[in-house]
Structures are given as C-alpha cells and as structure tokens.
Amino acid sequence: MKNEYQFWQDLARTINPGWSVRVDPLSTNTAGATLAGNDVFIYVVDVANGWFGAGALLSSDAPKIATWASDQLAAESSILTVGSINTADVAGKAIALCGARGAGAADPEVAAAVGMTTAALQATQTYARAVPANRQRGESDMAGHWVYLAYRTRNGQGIITRPIWVSSVHPGIGRAGRFLDPSDLMLLVRTVVQSETASSQTMVGRGLAAEGGAIVSPKILAY
Numbered sequence: 001m002k003n004e005y006q007f008w009q010d011l012a013r014t015i016n017p018g019w020s021v022r023v024d025p026l027s028t029n030t031a032g033a034t035l036a037g038n039d040v041f042i043y044v045v046d047v048a049n050g051w052f053g054a055g056a057l058l059s060s061d062a063p064k065i066a067t068w069a070s071d072q073l074a075a076e077s078s079i080l081t082v083g084s085i086n087t088a089d090v091a092g093k094a095i096a097l098c099g100a101r102g103a104g105a106a107d108p109e110v111a112a113a114v115g116m117t118t119a120a121l122q123a124t125q126t127y128a129r130a131v132p133a134n135r136q137r138g139e140s141d142m143a144g145h146w147v148y149l150a151y152r153t154r155n156g157q158g159i160i161t162r163p164i165w166v167s168s169v170h171p172g173i174g175r176a177g178r179f180l181d182p183s184d185l186m187l188l189v190r191t192v193v194q195s196e197t198a199s200s201q202t203m204v205g206r207g208l209a210a211e212g213g214a215i216v217s218p219k220i221l222a223y
Contacts, residue, residue: 046099
C-alpha cells in the first residue's frame with residue numbers, strides 16, 4: 001500500500017489548477033506571482049510551527065475543485081489514517097504535513113493542501129455566510145481572502161481547523177486582485193489564535209481545550 005506522502009504526490013498530479021501557489025505570503029516580494037483575474041486568495045497556516053502557504057485562483061474554479069476533492073477522497077480513502085474521511089480532515093492533515101516538511105512552492109503537497117482547503121472551505125458555515133454578502137455586492141460566490149488555520153492538539157489525537165473570511169472590500173484590510181498585506185495577515189492570524197487558545201467560548205476554543213490545548217509556534221505570537 002502506498003504511504004501517505006506518496007498519496008499527496010499522487011493527489012497533486014490529478015489537479016491542474018492554473019493558480020499561483022506561494023509559501024511566502026508574509027513576504028512583500030510578489031515576483032513570479034501570476035494573479036491576473038484571480039479573485040480568491042487562500043492562506044493555509046500550520047499553527048504549530050508557523051508555516052504559511054497561499055494560493056490565488058478564480059472563483060469559477062472553486063466548484064470544480066470541490067468535485068475533484070470529492071472524487072479523490074472516494075478513490076483514495078483507504079490510504080488516509082483518519083476515522084472519517086472529509087475535506088476538512090484531509091486539508092488539515094495536508095497543511096500539517098507541509099509544515100512538518102517545510103514544504104516549498106514546488107512541492108506537490110502544497111498544491112494538494114491548497115486544493116483540499118479550497119474544497120473544505122465550501123462546506124463551512126463561514127462560506128455559507130460569505131456567499132450572500134458577495135452576491136449583494138455583485139461579486140462571485142467565493143471572492144475574497146480565506147485563511148485556514150490547522151491546529152495540532154497537545155494530546156496528539158487530531159487536527160482542528162478554523163476558517164476565516166475577509167471580504168475583498170473589508171475596510172482597512174481587504175484587497176482585490178492581490179494577496180493581503182503581510183502585516184495585516186499576521187495580525188489577523190495572531191488575533192484569532194490568541195483568542196481561541198486563551199478561551200473556550202468558541203466552538204474551536206472548546207475543541208482545543210478538550211484535546212489538551214493547541215501547539216502554537218512562538219513565531220506566530222511574536223509577529
């Protein structure tokens with residue numbers, strides 16, 4: 001049987017995204033980023049070690065990516081060592097793998113992580129709230145900036161994910177056609193992580209507390 005790393009390599013070969021994939025969204029150097037026409041910006045974060053990745057794509061591609069993810073999980077579910085196979089589980093595992101390996105933009109698991117995250121986001125309540133807000137402004141359903149946090153728990157039993165959406169017209173932070181400013185992205189991530197790891201008032205906070213808390217990189221808290 002193929003191991004899990006081979007699974008990610010095989011998974012990445014099945015997707016032809018045509019998007020820009022980066023692993024340095026905190027850098028102000030955008031050389032090589034082909035963002036023309038893209039209106040969806042995905043940021044994936046391994047909270048345990050501060051690894052960030054990002055992808056930019058067209059909103060019209062999002063439903064196709066969701067179908068791709070569903071097809072791949074149905075075909076490959078026996079390879080993944082998770083109890084219930086869904087895109088949130090797999091996206092979280094992919095982000096954690098990228099973080100553990102220090103994956104670069106050319107590594108296949110980065111494309112797999114961005115793809116699975118794009119699919120997972122479309123099944124969240126955050127997405128359900130974003131769609132009508134976008135339509136009201138005449139924007140496509142998935143337009144905007146999407147941050148997906150992957151928390152590794154201290155008891156080692158699993159990964160808890162947390163979606164965040166920022167409208168492209170959000171005052172002071174939203175940007176259309178470009179990645180978020182690095183300082184704005186880090187402030188957003190740090191604020192959410194600090195809030196959820198310090199309190200059990202939210203669903204994610206309660207989940208983390210029940211699993212012994214989250215492993216948080218000092219790099220995230222230091223920004």
